Every structure is written in structure tokens, then in C-alpha cells.
Amino acid sequence: MAGPLKTIALLGATGSIGGSTLDVVARHPDRFRIGALSAHGRVDELLALCERFHPDAAVLADPAGHAALRDGLEARGLRTRALSGPAALDEIAADPANDTVVAAIVGAAGVASTLAAARAGKRLLLANKESVVVAGQLLMQAVREGGATVLPVDSEHNAIYQCLPADGGRRGVRRLLLTASGGPFRGRRREDLAGITPDQACAHPNWVMGRKISVDSATLMNKGLEVIEACHLFGLPAERIEVVVHPQSVVHSLVDYVDGSVLAQLGNPDMRTALAYGLAWPERIDSGVPPLDLAALARFDFERPDLETFPCLALAYRALAAGGGAPAVLNAANEVAVSAFLQGELGFLGIPDLIQACLDALPGGPADSLEQLMDTDAAARRMAHTLVPRMRRR
Ligand SMILES: NC(=O)C1=CN([C@@H]2O[C@H](COP(=O)(O)OP(=O)(O)OC[C@H]3O[C@@H](n4cnc5c(N)ncnc54)[C@H](OP(=O)(O)O)[C@@H]3O)[C@@H](O)[C@H]2O)C=CC1
Ligand SMILES: CC(=O)[C@@H](O)[C@H](O)COP(=O)(O)O
Ligand SMILES: [Mn+2]
Numbered sequence: 546m547a548g549p550l551k552t553i554a555l556l557g558a559t560g561s562i563g564g565s566t567l568d569v570v571a572r573h574p575d576r577f578r579i580g581a582l583s584a585h586g587r588v589d590e591l592l593a594l595c596e597r598f599h600p601d602a603a604v605l606a607d608p609a610g611h612a613a614l615r616d617g618l619e620a621r622g623l624r625t626r627a628l629s630g631p632a633a634l635d636e637i638a639a640d641p642a643n644d645t646v647v648a649a650i651v652g653a654a655g656v657a658s659t660l661a662a663a664r665a666g667k668r669l670l671l672a673n674k675e676s677v678v679v680a681g682q683l684l685m686q687a688v689r690e691g692g693a694t695v696l697p698v699d700s701e702h703n704a705i706y707q708c709l710p711a712d713g714g715r716r717g718v719r720r721l722l723l724t725a726s727g728g729p730f731r732g733r734r735r736e737d738l739a740g741i742t743p744d745q746a747c748a749h750p751n752w753v754m755g756r757k758i759s760v761d762s763a764t765l766m767n768k769g770l771e772v773i774e775a776c777h778l779f780g781l782p783a784e785r786i787e788v789v790v791h792p793q794s795v796v797h798s799l800v801d802y803v804d805g806s807v808l809a810q811l812g813n814p815d816m817r818t819a820l821a822y823g824l825a826w827p828e829r830i831d832s833g834v835p836p837l838d839l840a841a842l843a844r845f846d847f848e849r850p851d852l853e854t855f856p857c858l859a860l861a862y863r864a865l866a867a868g869g870g871a872p873a874v875l876n877a878a879n880e881v882a883v884s885a886f887l888q889g890e891l892g893f894l895g896i897p898d899l900i901q902a903c904l905d906a907l908p909g910g911p912a913d914s915l916e917q918l919m920d921t922d923a924a925a926r927r928m929a930h931t932l933v934p935r936m937r938r939r
Pocket of ligand 1 (some may be wrong): 556557558559560561562563583584585586587588606648649650651652654655672673674675698699700752753754755756757758816
């Protein structure tokens, strides 16, 4: 018997995680209903989802599309309220009508709504890793004070969550082992990476994802962001978090215990598993992901990450060690660099160069309030934008 219906606010509904969430939700109408959906600017996609899921509210973060959303809802005869602007994201994240929030916006644009959901004590399915990187301490404090339940959705963190002691303690835990696919350029040398195109960088070997995270996987910045994310979510220092390259992306991550036991979570590379886990926790539900066929996979490989070819991972460890606002600088510089790369304004090798230049120039400052962090984020973006034209294009 399923319990009472859970009402979900899905932030970032039109994205890759958004689509996987809705796929799981649609399989279980007896358990879940959609209370709110959000997008940034893609009104037609949002309207199509509203037609299918009949949410109480729909939010466009970009207010320029407000009239199109409002009129589109009316034309379809839907009772869904049209909201717009970034503050409306915080409103639906904290709305008492929604008990569950899926944080699936990409980038630091998701920080405020993730914090709002934490403060409001929601069941928080956390995919937006940038909000943990930028505001990890504030977020964990908001979770404690607001009484939220964080269920990590990032596949590695979901795996670790499943392998840690069920009482939430860390007794006997020696290390966390985060697996990395190595991305589409695993095995290449740095000089091979000049001239890489956005489509090549986005061709992840195992996962189908949005373009920003796909580029992050190709530079290994994704793993750097995930190390910072793991420190905050699991309360362990960087020295106890190790990255191991596993090209098959089937072992999603591992926990190493002091007695020599290593617990891992495995599964086909499909985000519906982590999302179904978070949606139903502590129960288990069907996610639509087919059973793992180990014999067909035949082998698993593991190797050390190549920090020379992929300096972004080392840059993330550096920002983590510096603390304060340094991870916010790292994240903002990375967002600007990835966006410039995707628009053909910066070469693939320019991504780490630009981030390093920002970290060298900006100390980061304190990280005691969201306002401070957003100031740091803005300063890093300004600096990164001025640097783009000076960095390599190839
Ligand atoms: N995709 C995956 O498999 C995984 C993703 N993640 C993390 O989940 C998050 C989402 O990733 P993914 O689904 O791939 O991203 P997508 O690019 O596919 O989707 C992003 C979503 O965020 C919305 N959005 C974009 N910019 C803004 C903004 N400024 N304000 C409000 N909303 C915005 C988009 O709206 P619109 O469509 O209108 O532009 C869209 O709904 C990221 O933090 C990523 O790192 C973590 C693990 C795996
Ligand atoms: C699905 C997911 O969680 C992504 O973050 C994935 O891990 C990316 O793969 P990489 O290991 O290549 O960064
Ligand atoms: Mn991940």
C-alpha cells in the first residue's frame, strides 16, 4: 500500500533530470502528484508538461516569458497559476502545498531555491550540485535548522548515501570512493584536446545529460564539484574522499570501512534509479530501469585520474582547501567558461586556464550569508567574462 500522495515541486522540469523525474512520477500516480513545475525560458516545453501533469503552479524563471505562459495556460483551459521571476522559484520551493522538492536547475541559479526548500523543511531531492559547491555550509545549516531531509540524487552521492550506515553516522567509515567515467576524452593527452568541439565534449560515453554537466564530465570538473559536494553532504574532509576512474559507469560509488569492507552501489547508468530512490525513500519502487546484466557487461575497469591532462579536478581540490568563497569563484568561473566554450568563444583547453586565472586573482572572501556568496559569484563572473577574449579559442 502506498502512503498518502506526495506533492512534488520540480524545479528544472524541462531538463534532463526533470524528464527522468517525470518518467518515474508518471509510473506511480497512486504515490505522487505534481504541485509545481519550473523552467527558465522554454515556455512551449513547460506548457506541454503542464498539459500532461496539471500542476497547481508553473514558474518561468525568466520573466520575459510571463505573458506567453499565462496565455498558454489559459488557452489550454488549465487552472495552473502562472508565476515568473527568480523569487517565484523560492516561493514554490517553500510552499506548504508541496512536501517534496526536486532541485534540478542547472548552475548557481538553483542556489536560492535549494536553500528555500531546505529552510522550509522539505524532502529535498538534490541534483543541483552547484548549490552545494557554492553554499555548502549555509545549505547544511539550513537543512539542520529547517528539519529538511536531503536525499542526494547525483548518482555518486546517491550511491554513497545507500552504502553509509543507515543511522546516518559515520562510524567505521574510512574513505569515500567517488567513481568517474573519465569522460569522452579519457586516455588522451592534453595536446590532443586542442580543437575539441562542443558536440565532441557533450558526447558522454555512458550518460545522457544536459550540455553543461556533459562538458563538466569531459573536463573532470564534474568530479571536482562532486568532491566538494560529498564533503558537505557527508561531513568528511577532502583527504577522505578519493576519485577513481571507472569507465563503465556501473559502480556508482563506494564506501571503504576500517575493517576492509568496501560497499558499493551498482546499476545501469540511468538517473531514474537515483530519482526513484529519493522519491520513495525509505521504500523502493519501480523506476523503469532494466535489471543489470553483469555477464553481458563482462568486465569492470578502474584507474587513477589523470590530473595533468584534466587540471580541473585539481583546481576543485584547491578551492575546497582554500574554503570560504573560493568554491563559489571556482563554480562561477567554470559556468562562464563552459558557456563560452559551448558558444565557440573559448577553446576546450581554455576552460581550466580561465578558472585558474580567476582563482589566482580572487581570494573568495567569507561565505557566511547568501548575499556574500552572490557578491563573490558576481565578481567572479565579471572577471571571467573579461578573461574570455584573452584565452585560447582552440
Ligand atoms: N543530467 C543528469 O543526468 C545529471 C544532472 N545533475 C545535475 O542536475 C542539474 C540539472 O542538470 P540537467 O538536467 O542535466 O540540466 P539541463 O540543462 O538538462 O536542464 C536544466 C534545467 O534548468 C532550467 N534552468 C536553466 N537555467 C536556469 C536559470 N537561470 N534559472 C532557472 N532555471 C534554469 C532549464 O530550463 P529551460 O529548459 O527553460 O532552459 C531546465 O529546466 C545540474 O546541476 C547537474 O549538475 C546531476 C547528476 C546527473
Ligand atoms: C549521472 C551523474 O551523476 C553524472 O554526474 C555522471 O557521474 C557524470 O559522469 P562522470 O563520471 O563522467 O563525471
Ligand atoms: Mn554525478
